[in-house]
Amino acid sequence: MIDHFGIVCADFAKAQHFYDTVLGVLGYSRQMEFGPAIGYGRAGKPDFWIEDGGDREVGAPIxxxxxxxxxxxxxxxxxxxxxxxxxxxxxxxxxxxxxxxxxxxxxxxxxxxxxxxxxxxxxxxxxxx
Incomplete structure (x- = not known):
């Protein structure tokens, strides 16, 4: 049903470090960088995205x-x-x-x-x- 989704991060550098580390433990890695966003997943398919939200309200629409x-x-x-x-x-x-x-x-x-x-x-x- 869900193909992929993304979240907005207030501190993008900190979020990158966090998700690089915790998702790496689970066998996931960066699959794509597109504009102000990074997609994580496996085998070339990003399933979870983080986006730089430094100029937006965290909790904004996703x-x-x-x-x-x-x-x-x-x-x-x-x-x-x-x-x-x-x-x-x-x-x-x-x-x-x-x-x-x-x-x-x-x-x-x-x-x-x-x-x-x-x-x-x-x-x-x-x-x-």
């Missing part, structure tokens, strides 16, 4: 992603959310900057959280990318 079975479900998720009045953050598309085959859409839920549906096995699709 990001999490739900696994979708295919690109059609990603699109249906997006259409359903927008149909309910959710703010569109990113329409469904390929995100090659994350990894090949990453197809996702992002909306803001009623509480302001950045909610994503993602499918990791997409190929090139007409009109996306």
């Amino acid at each position: 990001h999490f992603a739900f696994q979708a079975a295919d690109v059609d479900q990603v699109r249906e998720f997006y259409d359903a959310a927008v149909g309910l009045g959710a703010e569109s953050l990113h329409a469904p598309r390929l995100w090659p900057e994350y990894h090949p085959g990453y197809f996702g859409s992002f909306v803001r839920d009623p509480d302001g959280n950045n909610v994503e549906a993602v499918f990791h096995g997409a190929g090139p699709t007409p009109g996306d990318g």
Whole structure:
């Protein structure tokens, strides 16, 4: 169900040290750094993210992603959310900057959280990318 999620950290340097250490004990490591965020996991897939929140209130809205079975479900998720009045953050598309085959859409839920549906096995699709 949950594909990945992230938290906002008030002291990013301290959080990096903490999570590098405690997740390392569990066999997890840094898998990706993207802007002001670091993703931890295994085998190239970041499942847990920390983000520099020095300029934001800790406890602010977070990001999490739900696994979708295919690109059609990603699109249906997006259409359903927008149909309910959710703010569109990113329409469904390929995100090659994350990894090949990453197809996702992002909306803001009623509480302001950045909610994503993602499918990791997409190929090139007409009109996306």
